[in-house]
Amino acid sequence: MIEVYVKKRLQAFLLNVNFSEKGIIAITGKNGSGKSTLLNVIAGILKPDEGYVKLNNIDITNLPINKRSIVLVTPESYIPTLDLKKHLTWGAKLKGRKVDDKEIMELAKLLGVPDENKKVGNLSLGNKEKVSLVTAILTKPNLILVDEGFSNISE
Structure with a gap:
């Protein structure tokens, strides 16, 4: 609420x-x-x-901000220098959550995020946004705010 x-x-x-x-x-x-x-x-x-x-x-x-348990996702929310797996676990690690590979891959597959070892900065705009959304979900915040987070996602 x-x-x-x-x-x-x-x-x-x-x-x-x-x-x-x-x-x-x-x-x-x-x-x-x-x-x-x-x-x-x-x-x-x-x-x-x-x-x-x-x-x-x-x-x-x-x-x-760090005490609110809220994540704001924007089209620029990704970290371009991290590879996909490191990016997906980054937010959870900040929150002290351990995320297993199975959980990461299931969520990534559900959202259609490529399971590549590419740097996130080299992905398409839509895939960058998907990575940002999956990263946010894996932190398990109380609230996820999405500001134009779907603007480049076509499927």
Whole structure:
């Protein structure tokens, strides 16, 4: 369950959001309507001028990014110098999770990520985004935010 009541001013733009939802949530809107700004506030990258962000009834508004158990995935979320397997285990290791090869390969196969030893930076844009999503899932956060994370994925 996520509960958001925030106001954030960025120059002439005012983000004013109030919602409470659970499950999979899609936020749509025109370019410049504040979708990315909202995700950055929820993730803790931007602080709201007013209001709060609650996750599972816990106020996380003032928690640092690393204490929120939230992952924000963007088209640029990948680490280009890591090979595929190292990238997929990187996030889980940061969280102190041990991930076995079977779990990695099952999830990678499910999402159609190539099982190559290529550097992630050498993959197609769509596969880079898939790698970022699988890496996020393997960290087992409380919330995954996806900002245009499917823009280059065609299948």
